[in-house]
Amino acid sequence: MRLLRECLVGLLVLLTALSSSVHAQNRHVVRPADIAAVVDAYVSSQNADRAAIRDVLERPEVRDVATRIGIDLDHVTASIGTLSGPDLVGTASAARQVNESLVGGASSVTLSTTTIIIILLALILIIVAVK
Numbered sequence: 001m002r003l004l005r006e007c008l009v010g011l012l013v014l015l016t017a018l019s020s021s022v023h024a025q026n027r028h029v030v031r032p033a034d035i036a037a038v039v040d041a042y043v044s045s046q047n048a049d050r051a052a053i054r055d056v057l058e059r060p061e062v063r064d065v066a067t068r069i070g071i072d073l074d075h076v077t078a079s080i081g082t083l084s085g086p087d088l089v090g091t092a093s094a095a096r097q098v099n100e101s102l103v104g105g106a107s108s109v110t111l112s113t114t115t116i117i118i119i120l121l122a123l124i125l126i127i128v129a130v131k
Contacts, residue, residue, distance in 0.1 A: 049092030
């Protein structure tokens with residue numbers, strides 16, 4: 001009985017050692033190159049969103065509005081790098097809308113109430129993200 005048990009245990013250990021699951025570590029469901037491409041695309045998207053926010057905050061019209069309401073844009077601009085996720089996407093979307101409305105090529109810029117609200121929301125999101 002003991003000999004049978006030892007043979008059975010030895011056989012099970014041998015089968016476990018030779019099983020294909022030991023070699024499964026070399027197989028990947030997703031290729032590493034695909035994962036790297038997705039990560040690169042995500043990082044590029046975040047960098048583009050941050051650039052859009054910085055572009056709007058550098059506009060003289062936005063600086064004037066921020067100065068009038070007492071917001072330090074240098075501090076806000078420095079904190080753009082801390083934004084991520086939905087805050088970054090929402091702020092970048094608002095920044096793009098502001099930029100599109102200000103780039104019309106008009107010689108005089110009139111900020112609509114909607115544009116001012118979008119600018120303020122973007123600034124508030126950045127300030128809240130910093131704190």
